[in-house]
Structure formats: structure tokens, C-alpha cells
Amino acid sequence: MSYMVARMQKMKTGNLGGAYKHNERVFETHSNKDIDPSRSHLNYELTDRDRSVSYERQIKDYVNENKISNRAIRKDAVLCDEWIITSDKSFFEKLSEEETREFFETAKNYFSENYGEDNIAYASVHLDESTPHMHMGVVPFQDGKLSSKAMFDKEELKKIQEDLPKYMNEHGFELERGELNSEAKHKTVAEFKQEMAGKEIEKQLVLEYGAPEYVNHQEEFVTKEEYQEAYEVFQNELGAWVDKSDFSWRETTFQEKIDWVK
Known part of the structure; x- marks a missing residue:
């Protein structure tokens, strides 16, 4: 059985510009060999956000309009917690296009139900790389306050690793809980994708050899x-x-x- 993969990275102002350009493919040339530009038209967004607006502008406007404090957003504040949602390549090979979209919509719904639908800033699905995956930005905003530590502390992250696979199974997707790795959130996106590629090779050694x-x-x-x-x-x-x-x-x-x- 395939594993559910949900990995989080904290995003500050300095991170969001690059994330926006990568997720929306806002570049003429790129160095990412995993991206197949001929398939980029297959990518899609699962929220109704204005895709011409940067993540930083969108999130800051949202927080400023709803926060209870008159203080300005701190320059070093975590504006968004970006989750990469995926599984292994063989899992997606068994799904149709409609089922793949339903998989990502279901994962997004889990976060909407638990952390607020309005807090889902973006949910960008990429089908132009080796394995389908979703970059989903969750604004850690609750009770009028912006706090990543309050929304996603260590216990909450453990809870997600347990509950998300169960939620996906309840909605028809057969997935096992991934290994809980406390260091996962410190890895770069490139390191994470490299690790996933290694797991694909490892599975191939078992299945084919x-x-x-x-x-x-x-x-x-x-x-x-x-x-x-x-x-x-x-x-x-x-x-x-x-x-x-x-x-x-x-x-x-x-x-x-x-x-x-x-």
C-alpha cells in the first residue's frame, strides 16, 4: 500500500516570492529539471484566488483586514505554512485525472475543516513534474491573531500525520500513514523531492526485481x-x-x- 505524504514548511516574506513564481510557473526559463514545460498547462489551482496577485500581497491583505490588533505584521512573521501533499508515483498511476483531482481536493478539505477554509491561501496542483503533488498554503490565523506556533505546534503536526491518512481512507483512498519525521519540516523542497525520488527507486527494486x-x-x-x-x-x-x-x-x-x- 502507498503512503500519505504531508510535509510542512514555514514561509516568511522572503520565501513567498519564490514560492509564488514556482507554483504559478512565473518564469521564462528555469533550472528545475523535474518540470516538463509541455505539461504545465495541466496544472491547476483549487481555490478561487486571483492568480495574478502575489502570495505575499494576498496574505497580508487578508490578515490586515481581519486581525484584532492595530500593530503591523512583524517583518519576520510566518505568513503561511506551505504543505506539500502527495504520495508515490505508483499510487497516482492507478488514478484517473478526475480521481487525482479528487485526491487533492479531499486533502484540501481536511485542512479547510480543521484550520479554516478562509485560511487556505492557495492550493496549487502540479502535474508537470515526475509525481503529482500539491503546494497548499495555510495561513496560521485564528482568533484574530497570526501565529504558526499556535496553529501547528509539535503535537498538532503529529496529529495530522495520524488523522490525515485516516481521513483520506474514509473518502476512498487506500493509504498508509507516512513515517513521522520531526526533521522533515527543515528540508528544502528540492531535498524533499530528492527523497521522494529515492523512495520511488526503492519501490521499483521490490516490485520489478x-x-x-x-x-x-x-x-x-x-x-x-x-x-x-x-x-x-x-x-x-x-x-x-x-x-x-x-x-x-x-x-x-x-x-x-x-x-x-x-
Whole structure:
């Protein structure tokens, strides 16, 4: 089963200009080799924002019109938390164009329902790169105040990693919870996309070459079924509450898969 991917990056004034140009493809030439300009016309926006207005102008106007304080927005304030929403390439290959759009609309609805529809500044879907994905900007604005720390603290980020996949499953998309990585929010978009490309290669090693996915406590390769059976026994003996990290069997590393194929 494929994984749900939801990764957040805090955006200040200095970040929003580049994000706007990238998401709206506002450039004559670009250095991003992942972008196929012949497919850029397939990209679309899921909000009704005026796409000719920059993100910075749009968000600042929205906050200034609704904030309770007369103070100016701080120059170093986080104006927007941008989420990249996606899954692996094989997941999207099974979906039609309509289903792909529904996937992104469903993810957007989750954030609208939990963090305010008016706070969704933009939701830009890209189909002109290797894997479909959405850049969604959520303005961390509540009770008349702008605060990323208040809206998306560590506990809330953990909650999203748990609840979003469940929400997607309830709406017909079979997805597993992605691994919770506290460092993910510190990665650049390029680093994140590079990591996703590595995961695609790793999945290909399994599907096309039969590389082993799991290793037991004796460092022997085992099947997925054997791993799941052993973990169920482990849970039954120690209780369903047990932390999976205490289970000695594990997934094979990328290098172990490569070495096995060699």
C-alpha cells in the first residue's frame, strides 16, 4: 500500500516570492529539471484566488483586514505554512485525472475543516513534474491573531500525520500513514523531492526485481507476510499498545536492496 505524504514548511516574506513564481510557473526559463514545460498547462489551482496577485500581497491583505490588533505584521512573521501533499508515483498511476483531482481536493478539505477554509491561501496542483503533488498554503490565523506556533505546534503536526491518512481512507483512498519525521519540516523542497525520488527507486527494486523488504532478528531476509505474522505475535504477547520500534524485525535499507539486486 502507498503512503500519505504531508510535509510542512514555514514561509516568511522572503520565501513567498519564490514560492509564488514556482507554483504559478512565473518564469521564462528555469533550472528545475523535474518540470516538463509541455505539461504545465495541466496544472491547476483549487481555490478561487486571483492568480495574478502575489502570495505575499494576498496574505497580508487578508490578515490586515481581519486581525484584532492595530500593530503591523512583524517583518519576520510566518505568513503561511506551505504543505506539500502527495504520495508515490505508483499510487497516482492507478488514478484517473478526475480521481487525482479528487485526491487533492479531499486533502484540501481536511485542512479547510480543521484550520479554516478562509485560511487556505492557495492550493496549487502540479502535474508537470515526475509525481503529482500539491503546494497548499495555510495561513496560521485564528482568533484574530497570526501565529504558526499556535496553529501547528509539535503535537498538532503529529496529529495530522495520524488523522490525515485516516481521513483520506474514509473518502476512498487506500493509504498508509507516512513515517513521522520531526526533521522533515527543515528540508528544502528540492531535498524533499530528492527523497521522494529515492523512495520511488526503492519501490521499483521490490516490485520489478523482487528485492527483500524485511529482515528478522537474525538478520535474515523474510517476506512481508512473515514480518506481519511475527509482529502480530509480538503484539499479542505484549499488548496492542506496544511501540513498534521495540520490535527487532525491521525493513531492509535501500543499500541492502541494492546489494541484493547486484
